[in-house]
Amino acid sequence: MVYGLLIGGIVLITIVFNILRLMTTPVLNRWLLAGSSSLVVIWHGVLSDFYDLHWSVLLLIMTGLICFHWKGMTVAIMVSWLLVYSQSGTLSFPLLLSYIFFGLGAALLFGYVTQLKRERSGRLRMLTASSRQLNVFREVSFTMQETLDPDRLLQTILTSVTAGHGLGFNRSIIFFADVEKDSIYGVMGTGPMNPEDGFQIWEEITRQHYDLQGLIDEKETDSTHDEQLNERIRKMTIPFHGDHLFKQTLDSGRPLHVYASITDDPVLRMLHTDLQMDECTIFPLHHQGIPYGLLVIDNVVNKKPITPQKMDSVRPIAEQASLALHQTMLYQRIETLALRDGLTRLKNHRSFEQDLDVLFRECETDELSLIVMDIDHFKHYNDTNGHLAGNELLTRLASVIRRSVPDEQMAYRFGGEEFVVLLPQYDEVEASHVAETIRAAVLGTNFTYGERQPGGRLTLSFGVASKHTLHEQSRERLIECADQALYAAKSRGKNQVCRWEGVPL
């Protein structure tokens, strides 16, 4: 019965105090736990006439240690000793010594357990940070390997350091460096302009539950979130060889952690004014000594400090990004060499064949027209003025054509002095208008030695054919018909446009 009362009372006191202490502040929580142990000791004393008080106060010493460490334990030892003295009337120093030894033993054990817990938490934190870095790095590497598209690559780099699935920074911006043009310019960014926008974007992302890959895809197809930021940063141009921290970061090859609000650096002042940027870190993007640009990160929304650990987590991504940018640019250069005409910089014959093939395959029902044009008396020009002048003429002519067509990516050097233009969605009449526009532009241009040509000026002849006028729908037939129209233009006196209309000309 007495034991039942004892246990029941202890359980009741402990539960009530457990709930109460958790509703208070951390300090009061500790006081209430110590208080509950005192009440339990008193409850035990009431039921046993304080017969075993000298034993039961050990609970106070233990609780004092748990709640307030060494200080709490020391106070609890003194209080316990005095309590026993007040109850027994005997001042027992051996008892005090016993309490001290008990306290020391408990403190050693408690300290050991606390140390283990601290180490465990520390290891968990480190493991979490390392695993996160590894996860992001793995996903980013995968995405980077999958693409050679510069925009997707940039989006991947930016998303991997910002989004929830990434390293978690609020905003990141990439600047490209062009040493030849003495310029560092904003290319792409992701993140909000200000904290309010940040919360809206973050809520949207949270609702949609995107993963990193999904977020990269989403950002690529729907850039509305970053539109304002991108609009602003694309207007930013900084001289490469200026005296500013961007240049210093590129020169040193090391990340730079700065506060834009308290620096005199002109570039960071601009970022602070335009983008409300304050604490930020600038990472250089360079590979084999070639500077490609800079990655700037900040926490504009939650203002979380950028710790050295966080900076370290970005560095491998920045290095991987530099390598990927290097590869992409090499690929672009090779692609340019393979698909562009080295002299005129227009797309070449191979490129024309590929594009025509794609247009025929993917737009079977859509209209498509082709203009083939040829310089009149080009042999005469070469013979009279030399081949160097001929090359110069071709280059000049290419820029006239480029300016006169609806889409310069659809203008090609077909070979020799022959050029072609593909016009998707254009019928033969509309295509003839384009040809006339080019012809007029050529006539209006003052070419070197143009006056030495027959007729006193440089002219071109044009042949136009459209898909719907062909009896046989094939790309070979389209080229053939446009070619026939060109021959007709030549035979009718040159400097004119002829179009294929389904019957031999």
Added chain:
Amino acid sequence: MTEFSVMIMTVAFIATILFTSRPSYRFVTGSVANRHAEALGVSLKDVSFSFDQMVYFIALPTTIPEVRDAMKEELVVEPYYESYFFPEVNGVQVSVKSGSAVIPIAYLPIDDFSLPVLDRHLEAGKVNERVNRTIRAHMIVHERTLAAIRDEVYHHLHEDRLAQ
């Protein structure tokens, strides 16, 4: 009563604390979180949360048979507390128990458990850091969150396997 009663007292006191502190913590954080959420005009049932900062300790796709073949019910999703005496949730851990071995799979630290609505109120100064932490703690140990985390982890383990 003898010295034995002192032992009974000590054991009863410590055992009660150990067994009731975490349920009490969940009860208290729940009531405090609901009260503050109501004052803010936020319904905790409808609030969007994100656990996309969940960290996986294993490579995905994994070749560890116990993890690769684990059923959803075999995933153990539990809050991670640091202390029994002063319980405070630090995150949610996901593991697979295989016999006596426990294989950790993922961990979501509470600081990375995102509640944008709450962050917005914190930024606006409508809640303090302590209330923010309490609501966050209530949400992360909520059954709905734990079930969503279980689904998410299971989905990741199996989605990547299919992609192999």
